[in-house]
Amino acid sequence: MRELTFTDAAREGLAEEMARDDMIFVVGEGIGARGGNFNTTVGLYDLYGEKRLRDTPISERGFTGLCTGAAVLGARPVIDFMFLDFELDALGEIINQMSRLRWMSNGQVKVPIVLRGGVGLASTGPHHSANLFSIFMHLPGLHVVTPVFPADAKGLLKTSIRTDDPVIFLEHKKLMKLKGPVPDGEHLVPFGQASVVRQGKDLTIVGISFTVIEALNAANLLEKEGISAEVIDPRTLAPLDLATILESVSKTHRLLVVDEDFSPCGAGAEIAAQVMEQGFYELDAPVRRLNGAFVPGPYSPPLEAAVIPSAQSIAKAAQALMVE
Amino acid sequence: MLIKNDTDLVLTKEQAVKLLRTMLLIRYCEEQVVKSYARGDIPGGVHMYIGEEAVATGVCAHLRDDDAVFSTHRGHGHAIAKGMKPEKIIAEVMGKATGCSGGRGGSMHLFDPSVGFYGTSGIVGPSILLASGAGYAAQLAKNDRVGVAFFGDGGSNNGAFHEGLNMAGAWQLPVIFVCENNMYATEVPFSYASKSPSIAGRAQGYGFPGVEVDGNNVLAVYQAAGEAVSRARSGNGPTLIECHTYRTRAHSEGMRDTGYRTQAEVEAWKARDPIKWYKATLMADGTATQEEIDALEAAIQKTAEEAANFARQSPMPDPTTVTNYLFS
Numbered sequence: 001m002r003e004l005t006f007t008d009a010a011r012e013g014l015a016e017e018m019a020r021d022d023m024i025f026v027v028g029e030g031i032g033a034r035g036g037n038f039n040t041t042v043g044l045y046d047l048y049g050e051k052r053l054r055d056t057p058i059s060e061r062g063f064t065g066l067c068t069g070a071a072v073l074g075a076r077p078v079i080d081f082m083f084l085d086f087e088l089d090a091l092g093e094i095i096n097q098m099s100r101l102r103w104m105s106n107g108q109v110k111v112p113i114v115l116r117g118g119v120g121l122a123s124t125g126p127h128h129s130a131n132l133f134s135i136f137m138h139l140p141g142l143h144v145v146t147p148v149f150p151a152d153a154k155g156l157l158k159t160s161i162r163t164d165d166p167v168i169f170l171e172h173k174k175l176m177k178l179k180g181p182v183p184d185g186e187h188l189v190p191f192g193q194a195s196v197v198r199q200g201k202d203l204t205i206v207g208i209s210f211t212v213i214e215a216l217n218a219a220n221l222l223e224k225e226g227i228s229a230e231v232i233d234p235r236t237l238a239p240l241d242l243a244t245i246l247e248s249v250s251k252t253h254r255l256l257v258v259d260e261d262f263s264p265c266g267a268g269a270e271i272a273a274q275v276m277e278q279g280f281y282e283l284d285a286p287v288r289r290l291n292g293a294f295v296p297g298p299y300s301p302p303l304e305a306a307v308i309p310s311a312q313s314i315a316k317a318a319q320a321l322m323v324e
Numbered sequence: 325m326l327i328k329n330d331t332d333l334v335l336t337k338e339q340a341v342k343l344l345r346t347m348l349l350i351r352y353c354e355e356q357v358v359k360s361y362a363r364g365d366i367p368g369g370v371h372m373y374i375g376e377e378a379v380a381t382g383v384c385a386h387l388r389d390d391d392a393v394f395s396t397h398r399g400h401g402h403a404i405a406k407g408m409k410p411e412k413i414i415a416e417v418m419g420k421a422t423g424c425s426g427g428r429g430g431s432m433h434l435f436d437p438s439v440g441f442y443g444t445s446g447i448v449g450p451s452i453l454l455a456s457g458a459g460y461a462a463q464l465a466k467n468d469r470v471g472v473a474f475f476g477d478g479g480s481n482n483g484a485f486h487e488g489l490n491m492a493g494a495w496q497l498p499v500i501f502v503c504e505n506n507m508y509a510t511e512v513p514f515s516y517a518s519k520s521p522s523i524a525g526r527a528q529g530y531g532f533p534g535v536e537v538d539g540n541n542v543l544a545v546y547q548a549a550g551e552a553v554s555r556a557r558s559g560n561g562p563t564l565i566e567c568h569t570y571r572t573r574a575h576s577e578g579m580r581d582t583g584y585r586t587q588a589e590v591e592a593w594k595a596r597d598p599i600k601w602y603k604a605t606l607m608a609d610g611t612a613t614q615e616e617i618d619a620l621e622a623a624i625q626k627t628a629e630e631a632a633n634f635a636r637q638s639p640m641p642d643p644t645t646v647t648n649y650l651f652s
Contacts, residue, residue, distance in 0.1 A: 022464075023461075023464060023465065025460075025464060051463060051464055052464070054495075056491070057487070057490060057491065057494065059487035059490065059491060061453075061483060061484065061487060062453055062456075062483075062484065062486075062487025062488055062490070062491055063487075063491065064453075065450050065452075065453025065454055065456075065457065065484060065487075065488070066453050066454075066456045066457040066460060066488065066491060067457055067460075068450075068453070068454060068457060069392075069394065069442075069453060069454030069455060069456060069457020069458045069460070069461070069471065070457035070458065070460045070461040070464070071457070071461075072392075072442055072454065072457070072458070073392055073442075073457065073458045073461035073462070073469075073471075074461055074465065075457075075460065075461040075464050075465075092447065092450075093450060093453065096446075096447050096450070097445075097447075097450050097454065101443070102649055102650070102651070102652070103428065103649050103650050104425060104428050104429045104433045104435075105425055105429075105433070105435035105437075105443065105649075106424075106425040106426040106428055106435070106648075106649060107648065107649030108424075108425075108435050108436070108437050109435065109437055109442065110652055140650055141650055141651070143651075163652070164652035165651050165652050
């Protein structure tokens with residue numbers, strides 16, 4: 001199978017969808033002729049022009065509200081925020097309008113819209129490193145999508161664009177150049193289906209976004225210690241495929257959730273709570289979490305390394321969990 | 325029969341009477357809501373449109389069902405003027421299953437896409453952005469629909485105003501921004517909140533026309549809106565219309581209405597009641613007789629009463645439906 005980077009695979013998915021449906025348009029700063037800060041739209045401006053690849057003023061709240069209105073009236077906007085941090089100025093529009101319009105109109109309107117934003121620490125400093133997965137998981141009416149592998153970047157972006165509801169599509173900056181096999185032709189990945197990315201029998205590690213990669217590296221380290229780790233990539237946090245996690249836990253009886261995002265009220269807390277509610281008697285030890293430190297994302301490499309989960313710290317947490 | 329005012333506006337009798345009918349329907353329905361609130365039939369808050377009827381009426385008279393209106397927390401009048409059935413509105417305000425949103429939202433969450441009404445709102449500002457998006461969708465689909473945002477003087481000091489008007493100007497979106505300047509953002513006077521001499525004047529900074537009209541004169545609103553809608557439909561971009569008007573009741577029903585405005589000011593504006601003025605104008609002009617107006621008024625009063633009765637007699641929503649429509 002051919003190999004593409006994460007970003008190229010996602011762009012291929014976007015290009016296929018834009019060719020299929022004239023009502024899809026992309027907005028963002030520098031997504032027109034320039035092709036996007038993260039190369040998300042390279043080549044598309046020449047094909048579709050400014051109405052469908054709309055460079056915006058720095059008006060995150062404004063164009064988020066505008067795109068919400070356009071979606072209500074039949075368009076299918078894709079908002080390219082570059083960094084999730086920039087999306088925060090638009091939270092009022094996302095929460096009060098976008099996520100609620102279908103429900104509060106009693107199903108009379110729909111809001112098909114995709115919000116893309118780069119997440120994660122990558123020497124990007126406190127204003128360009130947000131993860132904040134659980135803020136969006138907390139809200140009724142939103143899908144939260146966290147692709148890790150290029151094939152999923154493409155397949156999940158296509159599904160996101162076709163979904164008639166708002167989708168928060170979060171792309172870790174350290175994944176953007178990751179290469180991997182991507183199927184030829186139409187490739188759609190449904191929401192709510194986790195992927196078991198490594199089979200194991202001694203413990204389950206659920207990673208989120210980039211920490212899936214670090215969890216796989218940790219699993220290699222653990223293998224040398226005689227510990228067989230199963231690694232799960234939820235792929236979508238909302239809806240969350242708890243069944244796949246529970247099935248794994250019923251085999252391994254131990255669960256470690258690894259998330260670069262903050263621990264309090266985080267995705268790991270939610271997963272741990274649900275597993276304890278529905279799989280308590282399968283557990284031989286408490287569910288453990290390994291999170292990024294509870295500080296804003298630091299800039300300097302040694303500071304950053306000190307706050308994010310690494311293969312080593314994941315392996316260490318897994319070893320500790322094995323003797324609980 | 326034709327009617328003229330100090331502008332070059334010319335209306336047929338049918339058009340002229342239709343404006344009165346819409347204003348009366350808003351007024352009588354609002355009075356039903358006031359009574360229902362006082363009786364305890366309304367579980368939440370309501371912001372009355374009484375005194376501002378000429379604005380919604382004059383603007384919406386130019387709109388088609390497929391034009392999109394985004395409204396405010398004081399939005400019953402916009403909903404009626406856009407063609408929503410009063411019983412669906414009052415039932416929603418009462419939290420009934422027969423309400424336009426099944427009782428999910430109440431007064432500030434009225435929706436009826438079948439007549440192009442995309443919502444009253446509990447948040448000040450977003451209507452400006454959402455209507456701009458409707459304009460964007462029309463451009464994308466290459467049709468001649470327009471988006472209309474209603475907002476108040478309070479909304480004009482919200483960031484959404486700057487971002488929305490700036491983008492609408494930059495992209496020449498088919499949008500009409502209708503500012504109902506009733507002088508108070510909740511209870512904060514505009515003159516206190518801004519040193520701007522005029523809201524309409526701000527449009528110049530965004531590169532499109534802004535006009536200022538007497539919002540209690542339905543003909544002045546009608547004329548300004550007609551020009552703005554034509555401009556938008558023909559691809560010439562947005563217009564800002566500032567309508568000077570006044571709410572004669574408290575910010576919301578049941579709220580203390582003192583300490584920020586004088587009773588003399590309220591009485592002065594009541595004397596400039598838009599319906600009273602328009603009825604007198606129609607009669608002075610010879611467009612309609614007292615008898616015709618009385619007959620119209622009696623019929624509309626009955627319609628409003630029937631709508632309120634329908635709402636009162638309607639069932640409450642089924643609690644098991646509360647999780648419906650979260651996702652497609």
